[in-house]
Amino acid sequence: MAKHTANRSMGTVALRWQGDSLELLDQRLLPAEEHWIKAEGASGVAQCITDMVVRGAPAIGISAAYGVALAARHAGAGDWRAEVHKAIDELAQSRPTAVNLFWALERMKGVFERCESLAEATRQLAAEAVHIHEEDLAANLAMADHALEVMAPEKAMSVLTHCNTGALATGGYGTALGVIRRLHEEKLLSRVYADETRPWLQGSRLTAWELTRDNIPVTLNADGAAAAIMASGKVKWVVVGADRITANGDVANKIGTYNLAVLARHHKVGFMVVAPSSTVDMALASGQDIPIEERDGTEVREIRGIPLAPAGVEVFNPVFDVTPASLIDAIVTEKGAVRNPNITGMRALFA
Numbered sequence: 018m019a020k021h022t023a024n025r026s027m028g029t030v031a032l033r034w035q036g037d038s039l040e041l042l043d044q045r046l047l048p049a050e051e052h053w054i055k056a057e058g059a060s061g062v063a064q065c066i067t068d069m070v071v072r073g074a075p076a077i078g079i080s081a082a083y084g085v086a087l088a089a090r091h092a093g094a095g096d097w098r099a100e101v102h103k104a105i106d107e108l109a110q111s112r113p114t115a116v117n118l119f120w121a122l123e124r125m126k127g128v129f130e131r132c133e134s135l136a137e138a139t140r141q142l143a144a145e146a147v148h149i150h151e152e153d154l155a156a157n158l159a160m161a162d163h164a165l166e167v168m169a170p171e172k173a174m175s176v177l178t179h180c181n182t183g184a185l186a187t188g189g190y191g192t193a194l195g196v197i198r199r200l201h202e203e204k205l206l207s208r209v210y211a212d213e214t215r216p217w218l219q220g221s222r223l224t225a226w227e228l229t230r231d232n233i234p235v236t237l238n239a240d241g242a243a244a245a246i247m248a249s250g251k252v253k254w255v256v257v258g259a260d261r262i263t264a265n266g267d268v269a270n271k272i273g274t275y276n277l278a279v280l281a282r283h284h285k286v287g288f289m290v291v292a293p294s295s296t297v298d299m300a301l302a303s304g305q306d307i308p309i310e311e312r313d314g315t316e317v318r319e320i321r322g323i324p325l326a327p328a329g330v331e332v333f334n335p336v337f338d339v340t341p342a343s344l345i346d347a348i349v350t351e352k353g354a355v356r357n358p359n360i361t362g363m364r365a366l367f368a
């Protein structure tokens with residue numbers, strides 16, 4: 018059981034459940050502007066996921082769960098079952114890689130199938146979405162405990178992280194960033210090096226924002242500087258999140274994660290993946306089976322409408338890559354850690 022309870026006061030949050038709507042902090046505008054969007058139906062939630070108003074594997078799953086609850090709440094008196102199933106299908110189309118989305122939808126579908134009336138479905142689906150949200154926060158706190166057991170830090174150390182895996186990407190506290198928060202709380206953190214994480218800049222716009230708000234020492238670095246930082250011996254661990262972990266321990270995560278894993282192995286820096294069990298997909302044998310989302314080339318060619326490249330230049334913009342299990346020192350979940358992950362270790366925890 019986590020040393021810390023899930024009731025601890027949380028600072029930053031990505032989403033607020035209002036019972037008849039879901040409010041989402043528009044992460045496309047951070048850090049310049051804190052603007053909340055009210056999604057009043059499943060379609061609105063699905064669009065916010067696709068547009069990355071809300072992003073981060075666990076936060077996507079939690080938002081989708083609330084989207085299903087909204088579908089029941091706003092269903093008409095006609096074929097309400099068909100309406101909710103249509104909403105589930107629409108939410109399933111929002112983004113392809115984070116398995117948390119499909120895990121949450123399957124869990125909500127299971128609750129829905131057991132409901133005998135619309136009124137019961139409205140109550141039960143809202144309650145289940147809240148449970149999914151609260152469980153994710155509790156999982157993040159537990160993962161921080163397990164991660165520190167793996168790291169066994171004897172004194173303060175520095176780490177490097179990629180993308181955003183904090184409260185903005187989860188139900189609160191964070192996965193990899195939750196480990197970083199715990200290291201800081203235990204006075205075992207010297208500094209966090211945060212990759213800017215092109216092209217969407219989750220690191221510079223979101224991680225640096227979360228950490229500076231929490232007064233956690235952070236140095237923002239260009240993605241290309243990660244190698245030099247590891248070569249300098251400054252960091253002991255690279256700590257990242259995940260969007261999907263397959264049965265053999267391969268990990269899909271933000272583009273650029275695979276680069277870091279190769280560099281970490283070369284420089285004898287630890288490489289840790291931190292993710293709740295809702296990110297584990299034991300139905301997929303290996304990372305080559307994971308659908309990798311490719312997004313519009315405009316995300317690379319421009320920033321906020323300002324051209325960074327010739328208008329018509331061809332762009333390759335996969336937003337995830339796959340790190341083979343062989344380059345990962347530990348996968349940490351709320352159920353425990355899989356060291357030097359392989360199918361045997363994964364099955365021991367997730368059979």
Ligand SMILES: CSC[C@H]1O[C@H](OP(=O)(O)O)[C@H](O)[C@@H]1O
Pocket residue numbers: 072073074075179180181182183186187192193219257258259260270271272336
């Ligand atoms: C704990 S968030 C997991 C994962 O999700 C992020 O992707 P995106 O910002 O595109 O939703 C990133 O890969 C994080 O590591």
